[in-house]
Amino acid sequence: MKKIAITGSNGFIGSTLTRILKKNYDVISLVRYGSNIELLPEDSTIVYIDYHKPDKIAEILKDVEILIHTAALTRAKTWQQFKKINIDLTEKLVDIFNDTESLKQFVFISSQAASGPAQSKTTPKIESDKCEPISMYGRSKFLAENIIKEKANKPWTIIRPVAVFGPGDKDFLQYFKLMKSHLAFITGFKKKYINLIYVDDLVEITSKTLVNEKAYNQILFASNSEAYSLENFIQNLGSFMNTYFITIHVPEILLYPIALIGEFFSIFSKKPPIINREKIKEFKERYWLVNNEKANKLLDFKPSDNIVQNLQTTYNWYKEKKWI
Numbered sequence: 398m399k400k401i402a403i404t405g406s407n408g409f410i411g412s413t414l415t416r417i418l419k420k421n422y423d424v425i426s427l428v429r430y431g432s433n434i435e436l437l438p439e440d441s442t443i444v445y446i447d448y449h450k451p452d453k454i455a456e457i458l459k460d461v462e463i464l465i466h467t468a469a470l471t472r473a474k475t476w477q478q479f480k481k482i483n484i485d486l487t488e489k490l491v492d493i494f495n496d497t498e499s500l501k502q503f504v505f506i507s508s509q510a511a512s513g514p515a516q517s518k519t520t521p522k523i524e525s526d527k528c529e530p531i532s533m534y535g536r537s538k539f540l541a542e543n544i545i546k547e548k549a550n551k552p553w554t555i556i557r558p559v560a561v562f563g564p565g566d567k568d569f570l571q572y573f574k575l576m577k578s579h580l581a582f583i584t585g586f587k588k589k590y591i592n593l594i595y596v597d598d599l600v601e602i603t604s605k606t607l608v609n610e611k612a613y614n615q616i617l618f619a620s621n622s623e624a625y626s627l628e629n630f631i632q633n634l635g636s637f638m639n640t641y642f643i644t645i646h647v648p649e650i651l652l653y654p655i656a657l658i659g660e661f662f663s664i665f666s667k668k669p670p671i672i673n674r675e676k677i678k679e680f681k682e683r684y685w686l687v688n689n690e691k692a693n694k695l696l697d698f699k700p701s702d703n704i705v706q707n708l709q710t711t712y713n714w715y716k717e718k719k720w721i
């Protein structure tokens with residue numbers, strides 16, 4: 398069996414990749430010392446690492462063929478934090494990749510945020526469009542992509558998922574929790590659209606890029622095919638959660654002060670707030686939309702567009718794990 402190593406493998410996406418890829422690959426889960434491993438399957442091969450010790454990482458990777466890099470900060474208080482993890486760590490891993498003979502492919506889980514939002518509902522972003530990230534997170538992912546493209550001297554694949562949901566995710570969990578308390582918040586009054594991808598679909602796309610020459614040195618959006626309005630998404634949630642809810646439209650003019658309050662209280666915490674000025678920039682955009690044709694054609698992939706069923710599975714998982 399081919400050996401794969403996954404950074405960030407205890408996270409939402411990393412743990413799902415580990416669980417599914419383990420069926421066909423020898424997967425090594427790279428995890429930081431002291432990290433929470435509750436999402437990883439019990440029989441995972443966990444190797445604890447210190448990202449400040451590249452020599453030790455190189456030693457661990459000496460007989461690994463594919464490195465999947467998912468570790469990242471999706472929220473941070475400062476640009477320095479984003480830079481250190483999302484850019485500098487990626488560069489360090491690319492150096493190790495170049496110097497490690499056994500490694501044949503570097504797969505980077507980037508983000509739609511690297512490319513930025515689309516201009517309209519009818520012009521979803523395509524991979525060759527100019528990247529126009531609007532947040533520090535997006536910029537850090539974009540710059541990390543550039544490092545891979547410029548420095549990697551062997552095949553790489555960059556996957557840019559749209560918003561990912563599924564068992565283990567803590568972001569969409571907040572929507573589910575609000576709906577359970579009969580509330581749904583929408584920012585502003587203009588219709589906003591998003592694409593979504595179920596985590597198992599993202600894993601399938603990733604899996605189809607592995608040792609696949611067609612995917613070498615390619616950037617691919619990972620998304621299902623529907624553009625969901627936020628109202629539509631919330632209605633779907635409400636229908637299978639079998640709950641009534643009140644939709645509150647928060648005027649955009651209030652978002653900035655709300656973010657400032659969040660940031661003020663987060664001064665006393667190590668964690669960045671759920672809502673800050675960076676997130677507000679993202680919330681205000683109306684068209685977080687991409688065209689998924691390139692990945693679908695290249696990888697012969699068909700996303701499971703049954704969002705209700707996948708949301709239901711996610712909800713059941715949250716209930717089973719008592720996250721909700």
Ligand SMILES: NC(=O)c1ccc[n+]([C@@H]2O[C@H](COP(=O)([O-])OP(=O)(O)OC[C@H]3O[C@@H](n4cnc5c(N)ncnc54)[C@H](OP(=O)(O)O)[C@@H]3O)[C@@H](O)[C@H]2O)c1
Binds near residue numbers: 405406408432559562
């Ligand atoms: N979820 C989405 O909707 C979405 C959409 C597009 C792209 N992505 C990308 O997908 C990847 C995984 O996201 P996720 O949703 O699975 O996030 P997640 O659950 O927060 O997992 C993040 C992973 O990164 C690791 N990490 C965080 N800070 C680190 C640091 N300082 N040094 C080393 N590792 C660190 C975490 O390890 P610890 O537990 O040790 O902190 C964890 O394993 C990220 O690259 C993200 O940008 C996610």
